Amino acid sequence: MDKEYIKKLAENPEFIPGIYNYCDRWCERCAFTSRCMNFALSEEHFDDPQSRDMNNKAFWDKLSEVFQVTLEMVKETAKEQGIDLDSLDFEQEKDEHEATRNLAEDHECARLAKVYSETVKNWFDSAEGLFEKKADDLGLQVRLDLPNSNPAQEANSLKDSVDVIRWYQYFIYVKLVRAITGTLEESSEGLDEIPEDAKGSVKIALISIDRSIAAWGQMRRHFPEREGDILDILVHLDRLRRKTEAAIPDARAFVRPGFDWTAPCD
Numbered sequence: 001m002d003k004e005y006i007k008k009l010a011e012n013p014e015f016i017p018g019i020y021n022y023c024d025r026w027c028e029r030c031a032f033t034s035r036c037m038n039f040a041l042s043e044e045h046f047d048d049p050q051s052r053d054m055n056n057k058a059f060w061d062k063l064s065e066v067f068q069v070t071l072e073m074v075k076e077t078a079k080e081q082g083i084d085l086d087s088l089d090f091e092q093e094k095d096e097h098e099a100t101r102n103l104a105e106d107h108e109c110a111r112l113a114k115v116y117s118e119t120v121k122n123w124f125d126s127a128e129g130l131f132e133k134k135a136d137d138l139g140l141q142v143r144l145d146l147p148n149s150n151p152a153q154e155a156n157s158l159k160d161s162v163d164v165i166r167w168y169q170y171f172i173y174v175k176l177v178r179a180i181t182g183t184l185e186e187s188s189e190g191l192d193e194i195p196e197d198a199k200g201s202v203k204i205a206l207i208s209i210d211r212s213i214a215a216w217g218q219m220r221r222h223f224p225e226r227e228g229d230i231l232d233i234l235v236h237l238d239r240l241r242r243k244t245e246a247a248i249p250d251a252r253a254f255v256r257p258g259f260d261w262t263a264p265c266d
């Protein structure tokens with residue numbers, strides 16, 4: 001891969017510009033893979049199992065190559081725009097960014113999202129026996145072939161709920177911190193004036209919260225014996241959702257390219 005290849009790829013009119021900025025990165029479930037340049041790049045560059053495995057040297061070699069090409073493109077763009085990268089004080093920029101990020105991490109929504117991700121971890125750590133028991137129960141239902149029971153459907157529903165919860169467990173926090181950090185860095189009015197990009201990040205965080213709430217609703221049905229702590233999680237997520245909507249009131253109205261509006265193919 002080199003920068004000329006990426007530039008040529010970016011000229012493909014079928015790709016929706018910026019679609020990957022406001023998605024949930026769940027490519028296996030995405031209906032827009034054929035219109036996403038990010039997907040095309042990863043499929044081509046990380047095309048064998050070793051290059052997708054974080055524990056394999058091939059993964060880090062490929063990632064290093066991506067960084068190298070990205071750096072070359074940044075330098076080229078800076079030159080075109082007359083920016084002298086050598087004159088920038090990166091140490092100061094880094095310190096300022098870290099200070100802003102610390103502020104963002106301390107925002108109420110970020111703190112609630114972090115508590116949520118830790119709560120999910122603790123819940124699953126404590127539920128190992130519960131899943132074993134559920135597997136035994138479902139196996140028994142298969143063997144007994146009871147009327148009015150559909151163990152395969154129940155197993156699929158349970159797996160889907162777990163997949164959804166696990167996918168968004170940390171994602172919500174990451175997106176909220178990104179949005180708040182970006183706002184504090186870009187807006188002179190602080191959180192009173194939210195840049196469009198931040199609204200897009202908050203929108204996908206809100207969608208992730210909605211889906212997580214729906215998934216925990218299913219978990220409540222699968223594990224009535226844990227209803228109490230699942231209700232606590234649902235209350236926490238609802239609070240996070242309300243606080244986020246209050247902090248960035250028009251985030252839901254943000255139009256995400258592709259998902260909320262699809263550019264026509266040429």
Ligand code: SF4
Nearest residue numbers: 023026027030036039
């Ligand atoms: S837009 Fe879809 S295919 Fe592209 S990165 Fe996001 S989830 Fe993956």
